[in-house]
Amino acid sequence: MKSKGTEHAEASDFIIPLNVSEVLKRPETEVIKYFQNRREDFDILGSYLLENERVFQTRPVILQQDYAIEKIQDPDIQQFAQTLFQEGIVKRISSLNDDPSKSIDFLFDAEDNLYRQGITYLSLPEMAKGDPSKFSYVNDYKNLGGGWYYYVFHYDKLKNEDEFRSLAWTKISEKERSTLTTPKEKAIVTLESGKNVGNWIDDRKLDVVISVQFDTEINGLLGPITMFFDPMTKDLIGGNPRF
Known part of the structure; x- marks a missing residue:
């Protein structure tokens, strides 16, 4: 029932690496610059979501255009969240507090079954390692300091x-x-x-x-x-x- 050599096949034998920069709609530099220009506000909004999870009554907390933003009780923070969506750059915001494991995700762009791009906060550095058992799913993180990362996750093509x-x-x-x-x-x-x-x-x-x-x-x-x-x-x- 076994085929000769299959048991020890190498992942590289089947993968066709994707040049993800060719499919991204927003260059890495543009996303990072957008975040760096608003970094303090990202910190404030992210901390608010993690500290007030019960207010939203969902796990994870999810914010989208015209969805759940009104539950933010601080008017300045609510205005910043609305601005992110109105500018059309950030598509979704989510957070999950499983202290000490905490994460905040600002999704900038995604294409089904191809890639996800955004900015994320991870309280534990090991959370940025991805899943080593998925050989053709690439988790690429760039450390921006303070627990913040730029990321692109993408699927390589397979033969x-x-x-x-x-x-x-x-x-x-x-x-x-x-x-x-x-x-x-x-x-x-x-x-x-x-x-x-x-x-x-x-x-x-x-x-x-x-x-x-x-x-x-x-x-x-x-x-x-x-x-x-x-x-x-x-x-x-x-x-x-x-x-």
């Missing part, structure tokens, strides 16, 4: 990724397809560690696997549909349980 989308699509029942919110061509294809496979179909254990993920209307209840494939033989080798 034959459309073929893996098609293979996964054939495994989804008509009933399951009716719940999908991800079209076939937008499924997330990731190269990752075999340790991430929840349920193996057979006894093969691979160091590197291809995952294909489809979001559904009931993600919050059961989670997304995720399938894992042998990157060499392209066999379906497992999936993640949906609870």
Whole structure:
């Protein structure tokens, strides 16, 4: 059931690195300059969100244009949050206080299944390490001091990724397809560690696997549909349980 060499395949054999600077709508220098010019206000707004989480009654706290800003009780801080959205640069603000783990995220731009770009505050430096088991998902942080970072997260391309989308699509029942919110061509294809496979179909254990993920209307209840494939033989080798 095992293919020769698959167990020890290297991640670099399958990845086509993305030049993320070519797809960003806002250059890194522009985002950092915008933050540095307003850094004190970012600090004040971020601290307010972390300290007043209960006021918003959601975890994480999420602010968007015309959403939840009115819950900010300090008029100056509320005005700054409104200004960020009115200027059209920041798309979403979120925060989560799990002291000592605290984070604030100012999302500047994103493209589904391709990249996320923004400014974040992380109370613990180790939070900027990302997930080393996701080989084709790049977490790139630039330290701006004081716990603040500029970041770009992006997916590298994979060889034959459309073929893996098609293979996964054939495994989804008509009933399951009716719940999908991800079209076939937008499924997330990731190269990752075999340790991430929840349920193996057979006894093969691979160091590197291809995952294909489809979001559904009931993600919050059961989670997304995720399938894992042998990157060499392209066999379906497992999936993640949906609870």
